[in-house]
Amino acid sequence: DAGVIQSPRHEVTEMGQEVTLRCKPISGHDYLFWYRQTMMRGLELLIYFNNNVPIDDSGMPEDRFSAKMPNASFSTLKIQPSEPRDSAVYFCASSLGRAGAKGEQYFGPGTRLTVT
Amino acid sequence: AQRVTQPEKLLSVFKGAPVELKCNYSYSGSPELFWYVQYSRQRLQLLLRHISRESIKGFTADLNKGETSFHLKKPFAQEEDSAMYYCALSGRPTPLRLVFGAGTILRVKS
Numbered sequence: 001d002a003g004v005i006q007s008p009r010h011e012v013t014e015m016g017q018e019v020t021l022r023c024k025p026i027s028g029h030d031y032l033f034w035y036r037q038t039m040m041r042g043l044e045l046l047i048y049f050n051n052n053v054p055i056d057d058s059g060m061p062e063d064r065f066s067a068k069m070p071n072a073s074f075s076t077l078k079i080q081p082s083e084p085r086d087s088a089v090y091f092c093a094s095s096l097g098r099a100g101a102k103g104e105q106y107f108g109p110g111t112r113l114t115v116t
Numbered sequence: 117a118q119r120v121t122q123p124e125k126l127l128s129v130f131k132g133a134p135v136e137l138k139c140n141y142s143y144s145g146s147p148e149l150f151w152y153v154q155y156s157r158q159r160l161q162l163l164l165r166h167i168s169r170e171s172i173k174g175f176t177a178d179l180n181k182g183e184t185s186f187h188l189k190k191p192f193a194q195e196e197d198s199a200m201y202y203c204a205l206s207g208r209p210t211p212l213r214l215v216f217g218a219g220t221i222l223r224v225k226s
Contacts, residue, residue, distance in 0.1 A: 003159070031212065042122075042218035043160075043202060056213055091160065101211035102167075103150040103204070107160040 004108035012114045018080040025094030035091040082115045122217035137188040139203030147207040149186040154200040193224045
């Protein structure tokens with residue numbers, strides 16, 4: 001298994017543009033997490049899904065952010081419109097069952113987003 | 117509120133020296149604590165969890181409920197230990213919502 005796959009790996013966009021980040025979880029995993037990593041705030045959970053259903057989106061910073069999981073093998077995180085303060089590394093992670101609560105979350109390589 | 121504090125952004129030590137990465141938490145209950153590591157150009161991965169009471173790559177961490185701490189220790193640092201280390205907490209009512217600290221960069225100098 002290639003592990004969690006994220007695309008693109010790097011994204012540079014101008015303020016005001018729409019950005020879509022993509023994630024493919026590990027096959028068979030039923031939980032999917034989106035995190036944001038910044039120097040100031042470290043790693044923060046934005047949202048997580050269970051069986052494609054959003055369970056907890058309390059970490060989504062504002063309405064400009066939205067996430068979907070149309071099927072078990074694909075999820076997107078969209079920012080519209082993007083702002084310079086959204087520049088960060090966005091990680092996707094997946095886990096199987098409740099193992100995620102025991103720390104067994106498998107992270108993707110991340111997408112480095114730069115908004116100019 | 118659940119909170120994890122890692123007071124040091126950067127810890128620099130010489131090879132062979134002892135290492136202690138500090139982690140303090142705030143949680144009214146019995147949390148589960150973890151250490152994650154991210155080596156250069158690699159993915160973030162689980163290093164160890166308090167409940168396992170294990171030693172991984174020479175690292176250990178003891179949960180001290182009285183001091184609400186979960187410091188990561190290694191008696192003799194190696195250059196390959198250089199990485200970003202995150203302390204994380206899991207607790208009720210949302211155990212799947214891991215709360216991470218801001219991270220500490222460990223640099224081991226030769």
